[in-house]
Amino acid sequence: MEHNIWIYLLVMAAVSYLIRMAPLVLIRKEITNKYLRSFLFYVPYATLAVMTFPAIMEATRVPVAGLLALIAGIILAWKGCSLFQVAVLCCAVAFVVELLPFF
Amino acid sequence: MTTENKICFQHGMRDGSPIALGYFAVAFTLGIAARNAGLSAIQALIASVLNNASAGEYAGFALIAAGSSYLEMAVMTLVVNARYLLMSCALSQKLKPDTPLRHRMTIAYDVTDEIFGICVAQPGYLNPWYAYGAIVVAIPGWAFGTFFGVIMGNVLPTRLVSALSVGLYGMFLAIIIPPARKNRVIAGVVAVGFAASYLVNRLPLFNGLSTGIKTIALTASLALLAAVLFPTDTKSSAQALDSENAPHSP
Numbered sequence: 001m002e003h004n005i006w007i008y009l010l011v012m013a014a015v016s017y018l019i020r021m022a023p024l025v026l027i028r029k030e031i032t033n034k035y036l037r038s039f040l041f042y043v044p045y046a047t048l049a050v051m052t053f054p055a056i057m058e059a060t061r062v063p064v065a066g067l068l069a070l071i072a073g074i075i076l077a078w079k080g081c082s083l084f085q086v087a088v089l090c091c092a093v094a095f096v097v098e099l100l101p102f103f
Numbered sequence: 104m105t106t107e108n109k110i111c112f113q114h115g116m117r118d119g120s121p122i123a124l125g126y127f128a129v130a131f132t133l134g135i136a137a138r139n140a141g142l143s144a145i146q147a148l149i150a151s152v153l154n155n156a157s158a159g160e161y162a163g164f165a166l167i168a169a170g171s172s173y174l175e176m177a178v179m180t181l182v183v184n185a186r187y188l189l190m191s192c193a194l195s196q197k198l199k200p201d202t203p204l205r206h207r208m209t210i211a212y213d214v215t216d217e218i219f220g221i222c223v224a225q226p227g228y229l230n231p232w233y234a235y236g237a238i239v240v241a242i243p244g245w246a247f248g249t250f251f252g253v254i255m256g257n258v259l260p261t262r263l264v265s266a267l268s269v270g271l272y273g274m275f276l277a278i279i280i281p282p283a284r285k286n287r288v289i290a291g292v293v294a295v296g297f298a299a300s301y302l303v304n305r306l307p308l309f310n311g312l313s314t315g316i317k318t319i320a321l322t323a324s325l326a327l328l329a330a331v332l333f334p335t336d337t338k339s340s341a342q343a344l345d346s347e348n349a350p351h352s353p
Contacts, residue, residue, distance in 0.1 A: 003170055005146055011173050012163045013153035015180040016187070021211035023191035029200050038330035040193040044223045045282070045289050046325035047186060048275045049296030050318055051216060054304050056272040061265045066272075073273045077280035083221065087121040090273030095266035 065097040108232040115221075115236020121274060122217045122237065123244030128267030129157055130245045134252015136161055140168035144253040151249040152242065155215050158314055159184040160249075185319050190219045197222060197229040206231040213238045217271060220278040288333040296325055 031037050057066035069090040076086045104112070130151060137147035142164065154160050162183045166176050191214050198207065210231055218237050222229050283290040303309045303317050312320075 003167075003173070005142060005167060007173060008163065008167050008176055009146065009150050009153065011176045012150065012159070012180050015177050016154045016156055016159060016184050017211065019181065019184050020187045020191050020214040021208055023188060024195050024198070024207040024211045024214075025204065027192060027195035031196060034334045035330050037196070038334040039326050040196055041335050042289075042292055042326040042329040043189050043193045043322060044220065045279050045292045046296050046329070047189065047318065047322040048216070048220055048279050049293040050300040050321045050325070052272045052275045052279075052300075053297040054301050056269060059265070059268040059272065061261065065265070066269060069269045069273065070276070073276035074280055077277045078284055080281065081277070083118055083274055083277040084121045086277035087125065087270040087273040090276070091266045091270045094269040095262070098262055098265060 060094050060098065062098055065094040068097050069094040104232070108230065111230040111233040112236035115233040115238075116240050117236075118221045119218075119237030119240035121270065122221070122241045125217070125267065125270035125274060126241055126244040127248035128264055129271060130248025131252040131255075131264060132268070133157060133160055133164075134249040134254075135256055136164050136252075137249060138253040138256065140164040142167070142253065144250050147253045148246050148250040151246045155213050155242070155245060156184050156187070162313075182316065183313065186216075186322060187214050187219075189319070189322060190214050190216075194219060194222060194229070197225070198231075199228045202231065210234050213242065215241075217241070217274060220275060224278050224282075288329060292325055292329050296321065299325065 031040065053070065056070050057063040060066040060069070072093045073086050073090045076089055081089070133151070134144075134147055137150065137160075142150065150160060150163070154163070159180055162179050163176060166179055171179075191211065194210070194214060195207075198210075213234070218234060218241060221237060222234050225233060279289070279293050283293045299321055300317075303312075303321060309317065
């Protein structure tokens with residue numbers, strides 16, 4: 001069966017939007033359950049940590065570049081650098097490391 | 104727009120600019136995948152404007168290339184993007200309970216890892232205009248990155264694409280590390296998250312699982328564990344991180 005790319009795109013878009021929209025529209029009140037509230041409080045930190053490592057080592061051509069960018073990012077964020085500074089300096093670290101001849 | 108909304112919008116644009124840069128680099132590689140799947144530059148651009156999901160779009164393009172059924176496409180999109188369901192649940196608690204439907208439906212359009220990240224990092228309740236400011240600068244980066252990826256293929260030096268793609272992770276670190284410094288449970292969640300994610304991605308036992316499933320399973324189990332062991336005793340999760348703890352309050 002011949003498939004239409006536009007219908008594929010429509011299906012993707014509809015599902016992506018519904019997933020994001022349903023909780024925002026349906027959960028109108030502040031959740032009072034202590035455990036559920038705590039769970040949602042920890043979700044961002046858990047998910048961002050899980051998505052960062054080891055993925056950062058696969059984003060660069062040389063895994064060490066990603067690893068060093070990660071370490072630099074943790075130190076810079078710890079020292080209180082802004083979102084932009086951390087992002088740019090991580091890129092710079094990865095770029096410089098990949099320039100080094102022995103990698 | 105009130106003055107407060109305007110300021111929030113500008114802050115959103117400010118925090119959205121590094122996201123737009125990172126998006127451009129990531130979307131560029133996504134565009135190459137789109138071209139390989141047979142999409143035109145316009146189709147790829149529209150896919151990115153409507154989806155705003157890197158892994159979801161990658162998976163979608165692969166299915167288009169394989170000529171899968173529309174049902175498969177729907178299920179795959181659901182599975183790969185299911186983490187946004189969790190994020191939207193968490194984000195619903197950052198909105199003032201009386202936030203009107205139109206704002207809820209508009210923010211929902213662009214709940215991505217990065218936009219979500221900077222939104223939850225805002226002190227107190229989220230002003231929807233902050234999200235809109237970030238969205239209006241981030242979306243063009245994402246959409247045109249995909250567009251140029253299709254057109255220019257491998258023109259940009261891989262060295263540069265490689266370095267730029269690290270930017271998104273730097274952004275994640277800027278969001279999770281400052282609160283982790285102030286809160287030991289968050290620090291634990293981050294450290295265990297790194298370790299568990301490494302193991303799950305390296306052990307052959309989990310090879311059969313997609314990245315999306317791994318992310319959901321790890322996120323849910325980690326957050327559940329932390330919630331049971333260390334329930335927060337603050338009045339609301341939205342206020343749990345006061346302005347002092349926010350990584351980049353104005």
